Structure formats: structure tokens, C-alpha cells
Amino acid sequence: MLKTRARYHLGQVVRHRKHPFRGVVFDVDPTFANTEEWYQAIPEEARPARDQPYYHLLAENDQSYYVAYVSEQNLEADYSGEPVGHPDVPDFFGEIEDGAYPLQVQLN
Numbered sequence: 867m868l869k870t871r872a873r874y875h876l877g878q879v880v881r882h883r884k885h886p887f888r889g890v891v892f893d894v895d896p897t898f899a900n901t902e903e904w905y906q907a908i909p910e911e912a913r914p915a916r917d918q919p920y921y922h923l924l925a926e927n928d929q930s931y932y933v934a935y936v937s938e939q940n941l942e943a944d945y946s947g948e949p950v951g952h953p954d955v956p957d958f959f960g961e962i963e964d965g966a967y968p969l970q971v972q973l974n
Contacts, residue, residue, distance in 0.1 A: 873919070874919075877959055877966045878890070878943065879950060879962075879965060880944055881943075884940060889952065890924045890967055893921070893922035898937075915939070918937055923936060944965070
């Protein structure tokens, strides 16, 4: 039995360790669950392990908003307290409280 425990939770603000973007966690996969094509597109020397949590983020950088899929090893908590400006945040979450967003929708 796989025993994976996610370090980050729904509504938590995180940032990428290597690339300049941050986002809000809106879903978590216990292990890699994207396409093989997506995985192989990552340069081999930077390719993260499959057997760790992967996070779906409502992400932002200086130029745009998008959805990102990021391995746990490439994330760190963002304690800035700054809100994330992604336009879909209000569809999932309430107003930011103590650096995290409370869920506003019921998930299965």
C-alpha cells in the first residue's frame, strides 16, 4: 500500500523553488498522474520522481495566470501573506486568511 502524505494542503499558497511563480493549491495527486508526454518533456536532469505528491495550482507569474502541475520536491510554502491574483481563485476559495484560502466549494 502506498503511504504518501501531502506536505501542502488545499488553499495553501506555495511557490516554485526554481522558477519565478507562485500559486494556490486546488488539487493534489498522491503520485504523478499526468501524461507520459508531459513527463518526458521535462529535461531528464530536472525530471522529478513520480512517486511523490503532485499539486495542481492556480498559478501566476509577472506575465500571466495559468494552471500548473508541480511535484512536491519543487515547491515551498509562501509565507508572504500576499494574495494570489489568479482570476479563478474566487471560484474555489474565500478571501485569504492568515496566508491561506478557505475552500468555498464542496469537493468529492
